[in-house]
Amino acid sequence: MDLWWTETQTPSLRLGLRCSAVVTRARSAYQEVAVLETEQYGRLLALDGAVMTTEADEFVYHEMLVHPAMVACARPRSVLVVGGGDGGAVREVLRHPAVERVVLAELDPLVVDVSRAHLPGIAGRIGDPRVAVCPGDGALFLRGAPDAAFDVVLVDAPDPVGPAEVLFSGGLFAEAARVLAPGGVLVLQTESPFLHAGLIRTVQERLAASFPLVRLYWAVVPTYPGAMWTFSLASRGADPLAPGAPERGGALPTRYWSPEVHRAAFVLPPFVRALLSERGHAAAEPGGARP
Amino acid sequence: MDLWWTETQTPSLRLGLRCSAVVTRARSAYQEVAVLETEQYGRLLALDGAVMTTEADEFVYHEMLVHPAMVACARPRSVLVVGGGDGGAVREVLRHPAVERVVLAELDPLVVDVSRAHLPGIAGRIGDPRVAVCPGDGALFLRGAPDAAFDVVLVDAPDPVGPAEVLFSGGLFAEAARVLAPGGVLVLQTESPFLHAGLIRTVQERLAASFPLVRLYWAVVPTYPGAMWTFSLASRGADPLAPGAPERGGALPTRYWSPEVHRAAFVLPPFVRALLSERGHAAAEPGGARP
Numbered sequence: 267m268d269l270w271w272t273e274t275q276t277p278s279l280r281l282g283l284r285c286s287a288v289v290t291r292a293r294s295a296y297q298e299v300a301v302l303e304t305e306q307y308g309r310l311l312a313l314d315g316a317v318m319t320t321e322a323d324e325f326v327y328h329e330m331l332v333h334p335a336m337v338a339c340a341r342p343r344s345v346l347v348v349g350g351g352d353g354g355a356v357r358e359v360l361r362h363p364a365v366e367r368v369v370l371a372e373l374d375p376l377v378v379d380v381s382r383a384h385l386p387g388i389a390g391r392i393g394d395p396r397v398a399v400c401p402g403d404g405a406l407f408l409r410g411a412p413d414a415a416f417d418v419v420l421v422d423a424p425d426p427v428g429p430a431e432v433l434f435s436g437g438l439f440a441e442a443a444r445v446l447a448p449g450g451v452l453v454l455q456t457e458s459p460f461l462h463a464g465l466i467r468t469v470q471e472r473l474a475a476s477f478p479l480v481r482l483y484w485a486v487v488p489t490y491p492g493a494m495w496t497f498s499l500a501s502r503g504a505d506p507l508a509p510g511a512p513e514r515g516g517a518l519p520t521r522y523w524s525p526e527v528h529r530a531a532f533v534l535p536p537f538v539r540a541l542l543s544e545r546g547h548a549a550a551e552p553g554g555a556r557p
Numbered sequence: 558m559d560l561w562w563t564e565t566q567t568p569s570l571r572l573g574l575r576c577s578a579v580v581t582r583a584r585s586a587y588q589e590v591a592v593l594e595t596e597q598y599g600r601l602l603a604l605d606g607a608v609m610t611t612e613a614d615e616f617v618y619h620e621m622l623v624h625p626a627m628v629a630c631a632r633p634r635s636v637l638v639v640g641g642g643d644g645g646a647v648r649e650v651l652r653h654p655a656v657e658r659v660v661l662a663e664l665d666p667l668v669v670d671v672s673r674a675h676l677p678g679i680a681g682r683i684g685d686p687r688v689a690v691c692p693g694d695g696a697l698f699l700r701g702a703p704d705a706a707f708d709v710v711l712v713d714a715p716d717p718v719g720p721a722e723v724l725f726s727g728g729l730f731a732e733a734a735r736v737l738a739p740g741g742v743l744v745l746q747t748e749s750p751f752l753h754a755g756l757i758r759t760v761q762e763r764l765a766a767s768f769p770l771v772r773l774y775w776a777v778v779p780t781y782p783g784a785m786w787t788f789s790l791a792s793r794g795a796d797p798l799a800p801g802a803p804e805r806g807g808a809l810p811t812r813y814w815s816p817e818v819h820r821a822a823f824v825l826p827p828f829v830r831a832l833l834s835e836r837g838h839a840a841a842e843p844g845g846a847r848p
Contacts, residue, residue: 270571278596280561280573305569306752323751325828460614460779461597486777486785488751493784494777521828530821537616537812 271302273316275491276461281317283310283489289384294376296429301384307489309385311352313377313424317489319352324388327455327495328354329523330485330531334499335418335451336362337514337528338506342417343367346445348404348433350422351377353389359420360391361518368397369416371407373429375399405432408441415445421454426465434465436472439500443476451501452477458492459484463541466496470542473500481506482542483531485522496538507532562593564607566782567752572608574601574780580675585667587720592675598780600676602643604668604715608780610643615679618746618786619645620814621776621822625790626709626742627653628805628819629797633708634658637736639695639724641713642668644680650711651682652809659688660707662698664720666690696723699732706736712745717756725756727763730791734767742792743768749783750775754832757787761833764791772797773833774822776813787829798823 273281289301289309297314304310308321319327332355336342343366347355351372359368370392372378378399381389392399400407404421419442426434433454442452452473456466466482473480477500487495499506506512512525534542564572580592580600588605595601599612610618623646627633634657638646642663650659661683663669669690672680683690691698695712710733717725724745733743743764747757757773764771768791778786790797797803803816825833 272571272573276597278575280563280571282563282571282573284569306567326826458779488749488784493779521831522826524827526824527826530824533815533817533821535617535813535818536815540812 271304271310271312273312275316279461279491281489281491283307290380292376292380294374296374299374299376299380301380310489311381311385316424318424319354319388320489321385321387323488324352324354326485326522327487327490328358328388329520330483331355331420331422331453331455331497332358333515333518333520333523334483334497334506334528334531335420335453337511338451338499338501338504338508339417340449340504344416344447345369345418345420346371346411346416348408348419348421348423349373349430350420352381352385353378353392355420355422356394356397357388357391359418360394360396362515366396368394370397370399371404372399372401373403375401405438405441408438408445411445413444414447414450417447417450419446419450419452421452423454425457434469434472436475439473439476443502446502448502449504451499451504451506453497453499456482456496456498458490458494459496459538459541460492460494462492466498467542467544469498473498477501479503479505481532482534482538484534484538485531562595562601562603564603566607570752570782572780572782574598581671583667583671585665587665590665590667590671592671601780602672602676607715609715610645610676610679611780612676612678614779615643615645617776617813618778618781619649619679620811621774622646622711622713622744622746622788623649624806624809624811624814625774625788625797625819625822626711626744628802629742629790629792629795629799630708631740631795635707635738636660636709636711637662637702637707639699639710639712639714640664640721641711643672643676644669644683646711646713647685647688648679648682650709651685651687653806657687659685661688661690662695663690663692664694666692694720696729696732699729699736702736704735705738705741708738708741710737710741710743712743714745716748725760725763727766730764730767734793737793739793740795742790742795742797744788744790747773747787747789749781749785750787750829750832751783751785753783757789758833758835760789764789768792770794770796772823773825773829775825775829776822
């Protein structure tokens with residue numbers, strides 16, 4: 267059987283993966299949640315037909331979403347993950363021995379259930395006693411959270427369309443600043459400079475309205491559109507590039523992140539630096555935004 | 558019209574690009590040479606259905622193939638490009654003021670002709686008086702070249718299958734070592750650690766048989782299979798990481814390479830370091846080699 271799963275990553279760009287099986291496929295109130303067995307990249311979690319994560323490259327995304335913030339924070343005890351229902355971010359957070367509490371504020375409980383059932387290597391730590399799963403709207407959760415409740419907030423959101431759009435808004439960043447303890451750090455994924463230069467620039471500008479320190483870093487995630495994937499980090503002063511910060515994670519059992527990779531990830535190619543400084547620049551987005 | 562071009566990157570992985578036009582399509586003695594107008598990444602050069610380069614991300618590949626070797630070499634006057642018929646490597650080589658002579662040893666003259674006609678932004682410097690186009694087999698050219706004739710040899714080859722396979726052989730590396738002047742540097746592209754771990758390891762081992770200094774570095778090229786793209790560099794001692802080496806290129810008008818990106822590109826994630834040291838390791842290649 268020649269079975270192919272295809273993601274239309276933008277109106278002009280597709281990723282195709284040959285599959286040996288559809289492991290599960292179900293519809294929640296929010297979206298279609300599917301797990302496929304791909305030959306190239308192992309099991310794949312897809313939400314509404316878009317790759318959320320694959321077994322072969324999830325380690326890059328999850329390590330790079332989590333560890334830069336965790337080592338920037340001197341003692342990360344309390345962590346909020348907004349989105350992230352596959353559990354990969356939670357797994358990486360729990361590698362840090364200071365962690366006492368992780369709140370997983372995922373909109374769709376079906377994502378958590380499917381991931382725990384079919385992606386144990388990614389979701390296997392959601393059952394840790396330090397983890398509280400709080401199904402629901404991440405933006406609402408943030409609004410209801412007390413001041414200074416978290417040391418690290420990680421926004422592990424899908425593309426900024428539909429219900430996830432609010433997670434990239436200035437209002438959300440102001441709430442994140444409020445719920446972060448002094449010395450706390452916010453990180454969110456901000457897509458690819460090859461496809462979404464405007465989003466990266468907008469998020470960086472919005473973060474600067476609520477945080478004095480804003481940085482951009484990147485990693486390569488082969489199954490994500492554009493593959494060069496950026497993360498935006500913001501804090502009231504805690505700096506991932508402070509002397510000694512990355513070395514706090516020197517003993518982590520990582521496959522992509524390391525203290526040296528950490529520093530290298532903040533080195534931006536000139537074309538990325540240029541897109542951050544240009545206003546109204548749209549040349550890097552000929553194919554438009556994701557559908 | 559909903560027109561899609563698809564590359565089967567491995568037997569289990571596909572890239573699809575929406576096209577507005579087929580600019581040209583012709584068959585040489587060696588392969589089908591096509592240029593398509595894609596909506597996402599601009600014009601695309603395809604050889605036998607595989608992406609060679611696109612206007613949107615060629616700068617990453619060509620800058621990163623060329624500049625690390627050129628700055629590692631104290632005074633690169635004479636440069637050999639094996640393959641590279643699209644002219645992108647030649648363009649970057651000519652940005653270095655010391656260059657007096659560039660030999661472009663491309664197997665297929667049609668690639669050069671089509672690129673000059675339809676990809677002027679990439680191929681536009683092939684007509685420079687310092688450039689000699691020598692159509693023919695790159696391995697044969699190397700064998701006939703005098704000792705110590707070149708300061709830099711760049712192997713800008715397609716995947717190591719069919720006629721290009723010889724360009725990744727130990728015999729070729731020994732010839733390259735012979736034709737390099739003292740202080741000279743060899744670089745070749747060595748595919749993605751997500752898909753071709755075995756090739757990277759094999760090439761690094763073969764290079765070590767002819768060169769005392771061998772290094773691996775990487776960049777992100779969204780349209781290449783696996784997107785995380787490696788380059789193997791070898792020399793008799795000239796070191797791209799020597800103090801002051803990257804700064805030799807500080808004035809280059811680049812979009813991806815910079816002295817800081819140069820240093821960061823040699824920082825390898827732990828999973829890449831691991832694949833270099835493991836023998837017989839094949840876990841990173843579930844989908845097999847490219848067809």
